[in-house]
Amino acid sequence: MFSYDDLEIFVTVVQSEGIVKAAQKLNMNYTTVSRRVKQLEENFQQPLLAADRHKFLLTEFGNKLYHLIENDIELMTLMKNKIIEEMSSAKEPSxxxxxxxxxxxxxxxxxxxxxxxxxxxxxxxxxxxxxxxxxxxxxxxxxxxxxxxxxxxxxxxxxxxxRSKVRLFCTKAYAAKHGLPMTPMELSNHLVTGGILEGQFNKNLKIVNINTGEETTVPMPQRIATNSMIHNLALLQSDEVIISAFEDIEKHAIYHKLIPVLPDYRMIEIxxxxxxxxxxxxxxxxxxxxxxxxxxxx
Structure with a gap:
């Protein structure tokens, strides 16, 4: 059974007035183009090209076939090229x-x-x-x-x-005014924001020594708890509280005045x-x- 590609090759041969020029146009070798035309002739059981050494001629059946399919082949070629173009452009985000x-x-x-x-x-x-x-x-x-x-x-x-670990921070002004806790248990002497995670307020705060891996549980600060680190950062500007935030936040210029509180400890890992x-x-x-x-x- 013949294929659309075989018919397209035949139309190109006719429009190029010969197999040699058609092969060049299709970027195929002469033998392949000749073989594909021959396959069409075998499928139709009719010769398509007339044997003439001096000029390119179609047989009567070849001429009828060409005029029957040329418009459809051109339309199909345009459609194929458009699909290829769309597939190519789809490789880039858009x-x-x-x-x-x-x-x-x-x-x-x-x-x-x-x-x-x-x-x-x-x-x-x-x-x-x-x-x-x-x-x-x-x-x-x-x-x-x-x-x-x-x-x-x-x-x-x-x-x-x-993964991002959460640690405690304060401002330089807070440290100068209130001092810094030296142990986890001393946090109860400071105004520290507690955390509300997934709608739940945890009464106890588990912190981990980053050097030894030892865990310490201290009562969660009760006076203020939030579910937003962004609002914690705004609250921090009062210079009156210790907040929790991602551990690498002090690396960024906008927060360069932050001081880590209990630098050998971290809180939860998110x-x-x-x-x-x-x-x-x-x-x-x-x-x-x-x-x-x-x-x-x-």
Missing amino acids: GIIKVQLPYVISLDRFTPYIHEFLLQYPNVDLHIWYQNNDIDLVKENFDVVLLNHPSKLPWQKSRIIH KFYLLKNPYKNSVNIEAFCAFLESCLNR
């Missing part, structure tokens, strides 16, 4: 990428670098939701979601792409889970996820 990112870690680990992604991919429109909600990616039409806890929707696959929509543009998703991970690991 269109809208809808993502959800947690507030705090994005503040200094991702948001300052967004322009790099947009400059690298000029055909991308990036729509960002800064929140930490458990959502159904498919139902809400998100491409990528980053959570600081495992998804509560069991059918959504995720993987841990980043894991960040990456979720991808399996039904959205994989080129977009993989490009964004690679960039996101590179930002988190700077």
